[in-house]
Amino acid sequence: MTGELSPIDKAKFVAARRAADFVEDGMRVGLGTGSTAAWLVRCLGEMVREDGLKFKGVPTSTRTADLAREVGIEVISLDEARWLDLTIDGADEFDGDLNLIKGGGGALLQEKIVATASDRMVVITDIGKQVETLGAFPLPVEVIPFGWQTTQALVEETLISMDVLGRDATLRMNGETPFVTDEGNFILDLHLHRIGNARQLALVLNQMPGVVENGLFIDICDTVVIGYGDGRVEMRDINEGTIEHDRLDFVESENLFTDLSD
Template identity: 50%
Template sequence: MNLKEMVGYKAAEFVKNGMTVGLGTGSTAYYMVEALGKRVKEEGLNIVGVTTSYETADHARDLDIPLKDIDEVEKIDLTIDGADEISSQYNGIKGGGAAHLFEKIVANLSDRNIWIVDETKLVEKLGAFPLPVEVIQFGSGQLFNLFKEKGYKPTWRNNKEGERLVTDAGNLIIDLNLGVIENPHELAKWLDSLTGVVEHGLFLDCVNTVIVGTSEGPIVEEVNRDN
């Protein structure tokens, strides 16, 4: 069992009967969805899934996991998703799979968030992984130029055909190659203030549990969010 599969199956153990569960997107979340589908089939696990991408929705339907649209639920009990980086302060960068807009909407509606990663995703400070910024298409070049002037080394996110990737919401993604983000809260606030920016990949102060895959087995780290 690889590390992604290990943490995906471990995270599925946190799901209980009757829960509304946010289903993340990406290569690690894929295994979590697989594990939940197996529990639905073999244990009769009774859950409702809310997906963070069309790709995950298709996968869940193939496994007969009942789904609802996010606007059909009052809240989400638990969301399980991957992350591209997690800092020592338990803040994260997400969006490598171009789903961070839907992922953040689902996360914000959730009572509890679990991130599942392998140990290579743990860093002291965020920023080595490019920060995705989802922008509307109109005026996106102006935002690209602004990021360039700031020294953020922007690049357009392209699809496999080499064309600009269009997200499930119909937007574009500009990746910022920052190296190190010294003050993620300050950067998030600035990005939030820009007209035309729909969402960015900084996920701050929102995770409750991190499950890390290591060669010795999965490690479950609980995050204190009382402060």
């Protein structure tokens, strides 16, 4: 129930609810992964059941796919969709140019593929994710398991020549074993603290053998929807150069707010 939500969860919910209005009948929509994206999927499922919204969703992870089917959204693969009208996803950080760090949930590869196969990417987030310069959140880098320690050493060596404040890379764990992505890869989290040239870093990382993809999303996001704990919503469009404000009232809904595991 919304009355039991923390301010941060309220902020995530209002951002997700406002972004759900971008979805129209007949669209093919990329569905992101993470706690904020889970709110979006719940909101869209409610619109499917109660308002008759008809669209096809392309999930960016098995977790999102399972939740989407659970709430009644028709799920198809990216190969079936071929191209998307819209992708809505969360972010771990965003800056003033709407560049992002993503991958805290471990789905950065599918998230980037889906986002770049879309006419428009909308990011839903709370104001706490805004930063002046990317890098406070550890940068995820997906690597193949074979020789991952060598890849880690190469990454750390390469970071010496990059405009960053930290150079430590740690293997993401799931308990006592390495975290494994949906594609069967590992993730190195780079503790950089500050990234002076995110575009350069993204290009350099992806040229390294063993690296599959990195969590820097540069020039991909078109619109960010920022939620606040009091129901306010701010929408920034990087292409139009516009900033809009709105406010959403919380509406109690048992179907929407119960059994949300993400």
